[in-house]
Each structure stands twice: as structure tokens, then as C-alpha cells.
Amino acid sequence: MTDGKKQASLSRRAALKKGLLASGSVGASIATGSLLSSSAQAASHATQSQPEKLITEVQDWNKYLGDGVDARPYGRPSQFEGDAVRRSVAWLTADPKSSVNFTPLHKLDGIITPSGLCFERHHGGIAEISPDDHRFMINGLVDNPLVFTMQDLARFPRENRVYFLECAANSGMEWRGAQLNGCQFTHGMVHNVMYTGVRLSHLLKEAGLKSNAKWLLPEGADPSHMTRSIPMEKALDDCLIATHMNGEALRPEQGYPMRLVVPGWEGNMWVKWLRRIEVGDKPWHQREETSKYTDLLEDGLARRFTWEMEVKSVVTSPSPQAPVNHGRGQLVITGLAWSGLGKIKRVDVSIDGGRNWTTARLDEPSFSKSVHRFYLDINWDGKEMFLQSRAIDELGHVQPTKNQLRAARGLNSIYHNNGIQTWHVRNDGSVENVEIS
Amino acid sequence: MLTGKRSLFSNQPGVISKYVLTVLFIGLSNGIVGNVSADAAKGKMLFGQCSGCHQVGPEAKHLFGPILNGVMQREAASAPDYAYSDALKNKLQGGNWSDESMDAFLAAPMSYAPGTKMAFVGVQSEEDRANLINYLRSIDTDGNSSDAATGVLNESEQSSENASNEPPQERRPATEFAVPEHGVLHLGRLALAEEVQAWDIDVRPDGVGLPVGQGSATVGGELYDAVCASCHGDFGEGTGRWPILAGGMDTLTEERPEKTIGSYWPYLSTVYDYVRRAMPFGNARSLSDDDVYAITAYLLYLNDLVDEDFTLSSDNFSSIALPNEQNFIADNRLEEAFRQSSEPCMSNCADEPAVVLQRARVLDVTPEGN
Numbered sequence: 011m012t013d014g015k016k017q018a019s020l021s022r023r024a025a026l027k028k029g030l031l032a033s034g035s036v037g038a039s040i041a042t043g044s045l046l047s048s049s050a051q052a053a054s055h056a057t058q059s060q061p062e063k064l065i066t067e068v069q070d071w072n073k074y075l076g077d078g079v080d081a082r083p084y085g086r087p088s089q090f091e092g093d094a095v096r097r098s099v100a101w102l103t104a105d106p107k108s109s110v111n112f113t114p115l116h117k118l119d120g121i122i123t124p125s126g127l128c129f130e131r132h133h134g135g136i137a138e139i140s141p142d143d144h145r146f147m148i149n150g151l152v153d154n155p156l157v158f159t160m161q162d163l164a165r166f167p168r169e170n171r172v173y174f175l176e177c178a179a180n181s182g183m184e185w186r187g188a189q190l191n192g193c194q195f196t197h198g199m200v201h202n203v204m205y206t207g208v209r210l211s212h213l214l215k216e217a218g219l220k221s222n223a224k225w226l227l228p229e230g231a232d233p234s235h236m237t238r239s240i241p242m243e244k245a246l247d248d249c250l251i252a253t254h255m256n257g258e259a260l261r262p263e264q265g266y267p268m269r270l271v272v273p274g275w276e277g278n279m280w281v282k283w284l285r286r287i288e289v290g291d292k293p294w295h296q297r298e299e300t301s302k303y304t305d306l307l308e309d310g311l312a313r314r315f316t317w318e319m320e321v322k323s324v325v326t327s328p329s330p331q332a333p334v335n336h337g338r339g340q341l342v343i344t345g346l347a348w349s350g351l352g353k354i355k356r357v358d359v360s361i362d363g364g365r366n367w368t369t370a371r372l373d374e375p376s377f378s379k380s381v382h383r384f385y386l387d388i389n390w391d392g393k394e395m396f397l398q399s400r401a402i403d404e405l406g407h408v409q410p411t412k413n414q415l416r417a418a419r420g421l422n423s424i425y426h427n428n429g430i431q432t433w434h435v436r437n438d439g440s441v442e443n444v445e446i447s
Numbered sequence: 448m449l450t451g452k453r454s455l456f457s458n459q460p461g462v463i464s465k466y467v468l469t470v471l472f473i474g475l476s477n478g479i480v481g482n483v484s485a486d487a488a489k490g491k492m493l494f495g496q497c498s499g500c501h502q503v504g505p506e507a508k509h510l511f512g513p514i515l516n517g518v519m520q521r522e523a524a525s526a527p528d529y530a531y532s533d534a535l536k537n538k539l540q541g542g543n544w545s546d547e548s549m550d551a552f553l554a555a556p557m558s559y560a561p562g563t564k565m566a567f568v569g570v571q572s573e574e575d576r577a578n579l580i581n582y583l584r585s586i587d588t589d590g591n592s593s594d595a596a597t598g599v600l601n602e603s604e605q606s607s608e609n610a611s612n613e614p615p616q617e618r619r620p621a622t623e624f625a626v627p628e629h630g631v632l633h634l635g636r637l638a639l640a641e642e643v644q645a646w647d648i649d650v651r652p653d654g655v656g657l658p659v660g661q662g663s664a665t666v667g668g669e670l671y672d673a674v675c676a677s678c679h680g681d682f683g684e685g686t687g688r689w690p691i692l693a694g695g696m697d698t699l700t701e702e703r704p705e706k707t708i709g710s711y712w713p714y715l716s717t718v719y720d721y722v723r724r725a726m727p728f729g730n731a732r733s734l735s736d737d738d739v740y741a742i743t744a745y746l747l748y749l750n751d752l753v754d755e756d757f758t759l760s761s762d763n764f765s766s767i768a769l770p771n772e773q774n775f776i777a778d779n780r781l782e783e784a785f786r787q788s789s790e791p792c793m794s795n796c797a798d799e800p801a802v803v804l805q806r807a808r809v810l811d812v813t814p815e816g817n
Contacts, residue, residue, distance in 0.1 A: 097814060098814070099812075099813075099814055100814065101688075101812065102688075103688060104499075104678070104687050104688035104689045105498065105499055105728070107495065107498060107728075107729075108728070133725070134725065134728070134731065135495065147638055147642065147643070147646060148638075149638060149643045149646075149647060150647075153629075154629045154630065154637055155637065155638035155643055156629070156630070156635040156636065156637060156638055157635055157636055157637075157638045157642065158634065158635040159635075162634045162635045165632070165634050166632065166634065187805045188805045188806060188807040188810075189807055189810055189812060190807060190812065190813050191807040191808060191813040192813060195813060195814075212631075212632070215630070215631050216629070216630035216631055216632060216634055216635060217630070217635075218629075218630065227649055229646075229649070233495075233725065233728075233729070233731040234724070234725045234731070235648075235724040235725055235731065235732075237649065237724070285646070286646050286647075288647065288649060290651075292651060292653070294649055294650075294651050294720070295651070295652050295713065295714050295716065295717055296649070296717060296720060296721070297717050297720070297721040297725075300712055300713050300714065300717050300775075301690075301706065301708075301711065301712050301717065301721075304775065306699060306704060306706070306711075308700070309700065310699040310700040310774060311774050311775070311776050312699075312711075312774060312775050312776070313775075313776055313777070313778050313779065313780070314713075314775045314776070314777070314778070315777065315778055316778045316780065317778070318778075320780070330807070330813075358791070358793070362800065362801060363800070363801025364796055364797065364801070365794075365795065365796050365797050365800065365801065366793070366794045366795065366796070367791075367792070367793045367794070367796070396801045400791065402791070407786075408791050410785050410786075414785035415785075417784075417785070418783040418784065418785060419783075421702075422704055426780075432801075434803060434806075442806055442807060442808055443806075443807035444803050444804075444805060444806050444807070445803075445804045445805040446801040446802060446803055446804060447797075447799065447801055447802040447804055
């Protein structure tokens with residue numbers, strides 16, 4: 011009760027102070043509003059005629075005691091970061107329970123996606139499963155069909171790996187041309203976290219594989235009973251069963267209490283709420299690998315089992331949701347690059363729509379099948395730019411242009427659009443998704 | 448130093464009172480479970496099967512069915528801007544829904560009000576219907592529901608509840624635990640045949656996994672109208688953005704291909720497998736094996752692939768091939784022509800400066816509030 015009163019009087023004081031500031035100083039760069047809002051263009055800080063009250067006056071947060079420990083038993087982002095949230099595009103799908111939302115890539119830096127911002131894709135809503143009630147089964151072409159509890163799983167040797175997960179349909183809305191204005195929407199079906207998990211090979215060995223065991227069918231416990239066929243070679247190579255992301259238990263929307271990790275391969279194979287793996291000698295041709303997640307080509311043929319997510323990159327800032335608010339001069343251009351085939355070797359950035367390229371600074375750490383962070387620090391002359399990034403992976407695969415992909419596949423492939431993205435930065439710093447000559 | 452701090456903390460009365468609060472909360476939550484409130488929480492989960500056609504909440508919109516905010520408090524069939532069927536309006540004559548009338552409607556909508564737009568087979572279980580009605584009653588006309596009624600706990604309640612969920616563990620000497628003999632690390636246990644059978648529902652194109660059974664297109668049509676048509680349309684044409692299931696033959700090379708079971712899907716087994724594992728949306732695993740045969744047969748009929756008197760069975764299943772099977776190819780992306788180029792161009796890569804050909808803002812389809 012007393013806490014609530016204190017909060018209220020604090021915010022009254024804050025409001026009063028803001029009002030005074032706003033009316034009392036014309037022309038000076040009062041940053042109270044503009045600093046908090048990333049979309050507003052800040053006044054120039056090149057000169058300052060009057061002392062800034064943010065400096066000369068004692069601020070509320072300098073004086074009044076804030077929350078103590080335990081006020082936030084599970085911490086949360088600053089109240090000033092309220093727009094760093096997942097967002098959806100309502101017209102894309104029929105029902106939010108079988109839908110997708112997007113990671114706010116433009117608000118993030120580094121390579122790790124915070125767990126609460128990892129995009130969601132559900133086919134039957136979020137299954138809420140108590141770990142005590144969760145069972146995981148291996149059956150089919152094995153010596154012993156087995157059932158595991160979460161406690162059993164915790165007794166296998168485990169390891170930590172950083173991998174990106176990208177939906178095969180990421181950038182799928184852009185096949186016909188520039189459509190969505192923001193990298194959150196054009197590229198936000200990707201996230202990158204550190205998983206703690208058990209090698210799938212350990213679990214398969216525990217059941218004992220028969221000699222004709224060639225394929226796996228992982229299955230989820232959610233109402234879609236999500237399934238995909240996975241070749242044994244991949245399963246034994248680097249697949250994990252993860253229980254943790256970024257050090258804590260998986261989030262419910264990411265498959266708590268356990269999910270499959272299929273490094274570098276399309277996201278819907280990473281079955282969430284994993285309850286069963288069947289071992290077989292042939293693929294199953296499930297709905298999500300026939301009706302969906304197959305790539306229709308211009309001649310009417312369709313590719314299936316297009317598992318690998320190929321080399322791709324995008325500039326995350328500046329971008330339509332992260333315009334340049336500071337005018338000409340020093341500017342940080344940054345973005346993400348990734349490849350389902352290995353590490354990123356190089357990223358080139360162009361500010362003139364691909365006529366001339368400069369190799370960007372590839373930041374550490376660099377993990378195989380993880381996103382990489384790149385930076386290009388430039389002195390912007392304040393003239394319009396056509397920003398592009400082009401990634402090259404360690405196998406030498408070069409990110410193609412969208413037009414190269416369109417020429418090879420037509421416009422109806424939906425999936426696997428890894429083409430080069432163009433952002434038009436105008437001379438006022440605003441940014442738009444465009445297609446250029 | 449550390450010891451001193453610890454004794455300081457443990458002297459605080461808060462430590463004990465937190466324990467007492469936890470115990471109190473267990474009592475409280477147990478009290479709720481046996482009552483109406485918990486039923487509303489169950490009803491909220493059951494409402495998943497309705498949410499394909501009905502929305503609730505402050506932002507709710509009409510879908511195929513009307514907004515259900517305050518449906519138990521207001522005049523029946525009275526949501527503004529929704530075109531109710533005459534059948535439903537005449538049945539209710541402007542009165543309010545009662546527990547009894549809503550129960551009868553939910554049990555069998557199409558028998559209760561023949562001609563209603565609610566082409567839904569109905570909720571079989573009386574208990575489920577009561578829970579659904581409790582849930583609907585908990586939502587006011589503005590779409591707000593009381594947190595207690597729907598089992599939504601605030602953050603601190605959640606954490607204390609979860610902490611109190613741990614049963615007091617009975618400690619036993621580790622040597623008393625049995626170690627299984629199978630495997631390398633001797634973890635997990637042998638699955639029982641009944642358990643494997645309960646979960647192993649997948650079906651392959653060669654028929655492996657198909658249960659013994661059969662179903663006719665005629666029976667399938669009745670089932671389809673009851674549990675599929677509200678989303679997929681009377682003829683498999685799809686309502687709104689729900690998937691199209693029939694038609695679209697020879698459209699795969701057109702500008703807007705229609706990818707249906709008949710025009711695109713390679714294998715019939717996928718239809719059987721998917722309907723059995725995931726449909727109807729919001730009520731998965733509710734169909735019998737024979738129901739699934741019947742619906743699969745009807746979907747073949749809607750795609751003009753069999754006659755209306757066709758019966759699909761585990762015996763004739765593998766003889767049915769879908770028309771587009773041969774048009775699926777292996778991943779050959781690495782053969783694409785654009786990959787021939789070696790080192791990419793770094794300077795003067797085009798003669799003319801870049802010109803804008805298309806802008807995202809022209810389409811204006813990006814959500815507001817970025």
C-alpha cells in the first residue's frame with residue numbers, strides 16, 4: 011500500500027518535472043522525450059547554448075530509492091525497452107494458435123537472442139507440460155523400445171552449443187517484391203541461443219539401432235503432434251535433445267521441457283515438446299514435408315527435403331524500424347549473417363545498392379551454424395544510401411541476389427529465400443524496404 | 448562476514464511468514480480446484496476447439512462465428528454487426544441464453560437449431576459443456592474475464608505455487624535403486640507394447656502403420672460437414688485463410704497456384720496420418736480410425752478422384768495414387784546456374800546507379816505500432 015502511494019507520487023513529480031522542462035527550454039536539445047523514443051529524430055548535439063537540466067538538476071532517479079531486491083524475483087527488461095517485443099502479422103495466418111511471430115532483430119545486438127524474444131511458430135498452440143508428466147519414447151527399429159523421464163534425460167552426458175534456428179519461410183513474403191517494412195518482419199523468423207542438451211546419438215545407442223535403421227520421425231506432444239522425417243546420418247552427426255536455452259529451462263513456447271535441435275536445418279524439424287522418436291528404414295512423407303515445406307518451382311516440379319538453411323545476412327540497423335536519428339557523420343552499420351553449412355567467413359556491405367562493396371568487421375564469437383554479428387563503421391555523408399549485405403560461408407557459398415533466386419525458382423517457392431536485402435536510407439535518415447535495379 | 452550476514456537474514460520474520468503464506472496458498476488453490484472457478488479454467492482450455500470460429504476478449508472480432516463476449520449475459524444472437532442465421536434467431540426469440548439452452552445447443556448445434564451456421568458436431572461430454580458455459584459466463588460484455596475464474600495467477604502467486612508443488616521427497620539410500628540391464632548407460636525403461644501402440648500413429652506411403660478399418664465417402668461427407676467444413680469450406684475450398692483441400696488441378700505453374708490434396712500432395716497416406724494426428728483443429732485425436740478412413744475417402748471424392756459411393760479401407764488404400772506424386776524431386780539447389788560465379792564482384796559491379804523499382808510502403812501491409 012505505502013509502496014503504491016510512493017510510486018504514484020514519484021510519477022506525479024516526474025510528470026511535473028517533464029512538463030516544466032518541455033515548456034521552459036525552447037530550442038535546447040531536451041532529450042527527455044527523444045532519447046526514449048527510437049523513432050524520433052533527436053536534435054543535434056553538436057552545440058549546446060544552455061546547460062542541460064538533465065545534468066544541472068538532481069533527477070528523481072538520483073534521489074529517491076528504487077525497488078529493493080526481490081521486487082522482481084524474475085528480472086525483466088527496462089520499462090524503457092517496451093517496444094523490444096515479438097510481433098505478428100495478423101493477415102498471414104487463420105488463427106493465432108497455428109501461426110508465427112517475429113524476433114525484433116532491429117532492437118538486438120550481439121549474437122544471442124534473449125529467450126523471451128525468440129520468434130514463435132506453433133501449429134496447435136503452446137503445450138504446457140509439467141516435467142513430471144512428460145515422457146519421451148524411442149520405438150521402431152531398435153533393440154529395446156524405451157521410455158525416458160526428464161530425470162533419466164538429466165543423467166546422460168550433456169553439452170552446450172550455440173545454434174541459429176531459422177524458419178524455412180523466413181523472408182517468404184518477399185518473393186514477389188518488397189512487402190514488409192522492417193527486418194523484424196522480413197527476417198525475424200530466426201533466433202540464436204545457447205542450448206544445453208544431450209546428443210541424440212547417446213539416446214539412440216541406449217535403445218540400440220537395428221542395421222536397417224535409416225530414418226527418424228520425431229513427434230511433438232502438442233495438439234498438432236508435429237512430425238518430420240530426419241535421415242539417420244544427420245541424427246548421429248550433431249542433433250541434440252535440448253532441455254535448456256541460454257542457461258535456463260526452455261521456455262514453454264520453445265518446447266519445454268524438451269525439444270529437438272537440428273543444427274543448420276529448417277526450423278520446423280526442431281520438434282518442440284518432443285515426446286517420441288520412431289526409427290524406420292524410409293521417410294514418412296508427413297504433412298509438413300509434402301503439403302508444406304516443399305519448394306514449388308516455376309515448371310511445376312517441387313523440391314522436397316530441402317533441409318539446409320543456406321548462407322544469408324541482413325542489416326539490422328539502420329533498417330525501417332531503426333532509422334538514423336543523428337544526421338551525417340559517424341554511423342554504425344550492423345547486422346547478422348548465418349549459414350546452415352558452417353561458419354561465416356566474410357560479410358560485405360554496400361551503401362550504393364551493390365555497385366561497390368566493403369568487407370565488414372566480423373565480430374566474435376564465431377560458431378558453426380550460429381549467427382555472426384558484423385559491423386561497418388562509416389562516416390556518412392548524409393546522402394541517400396541503398397544498404398545491402400552479402401555473406402559468404404566457410405564453404406565458399408555466396409549469398410545470392412533475390413533476382414538470381416527468382417530466375418532459378420520462380421515466384422512460388424515460399425521457402426528458402428536467402429536473397430540479399432536492400433534498405434533505402436533517405437537523406438532524413440528514414441529507411442524503407444525496397445527493390446532496386 | 449558471511450556468517451554474520453546469514454544470521455541477520457534468518458532473524459527476519461519474513462522467512463517464517465513466507466512459509467506460512469505458502470501453506471495458506473496451497474489450501475487456497477485446493478479450494479478453487481473443486482469449484483466453479485476451476486471449471487471455468489478447464490472451459491478456457493476446451494474453448495480452443497471453438498477459437499477457429501469464435502473470439503473473446505477486448506480485441507475480439509467476428510470470424511465465421513460471432514464474438515462471444517458476455518454471451519451468457521446479453522440477449523441471445525445479439526452481437527452487433529453479425530449476421531445470425533434465421534434458424535438461431537427464431538429458436539431463441541430474443542431471450543437470453545440459459546444454462547439449459549446453451550447446454551442443449553452445444554451438445555448438438557445442428558439439431559438444436561436446424562439451419563444454424565454453426566456446422567459443428569457438438570460437445571459430447573456434459574461435464575465439458577458445463578465447463579465451457581462456466582468459462583463463457585466468466586467473460587463480460589467488454590471481453591474481460593476475472594483472473595480467478597480462468598486460473599490466471601499473477602507472478603508472485605505463480606512462483607509461490609510452483610515452489611509449493613514439490614512434494615516432500617522421501618529419501619532412500621541410493622544403493623536401493625534398481626539399475627536396468629539394457630543399453631550402454633542403463634537409463635530409461637522398456638516401453639510396454641500398449642504404450643507404443645498408443646503413440647505410434649504414423650502412416651507411411653507404403654501403408655506401413657495403417658490401422659485395419661474402412662470408411663465410405665458418404666459417411667465421410669457427414670463427418671466433414673460436422674467437423675471440417677466450418678474452416679475448410681463446404682467443398683474443401685477453404686474459408687478465410689484456412690487451407691484449401693480440393694480443386695486447383697493444373698494450377699501449379701500458374702501465377703497463383705492452388706496446392707490441394709488433388710493438385711499437389713504426393714501421397715494419400717499423408718491425408719490419413721495428418722487428419723488422425725492433428726484434426727479437427729482444437730480437438731485432435733477425437734476421431735476413430737474408421738472416421739478418418741471415411742473423411743479421407745470424402746476428400747478423395749471432393750477432389751474428383753473417386754466416385755461418391757467409394758469406400759476406402761486398409762485393403763485398397765495402397766492402390767490409390769495421387770496425381771502429383773511424380774512431380775516431387777530431390778533437393779538439387781546446388782545445381783542452380785547462379786552458383787557458377789567464383790569470387791564475387793567488389794567494385795563497379797554495375798554501370799548505372801541503383802534505381803528504386805518497388806517500395807514496401809506502397810503495399811502498406813506492415814502491422815502498425817513498430
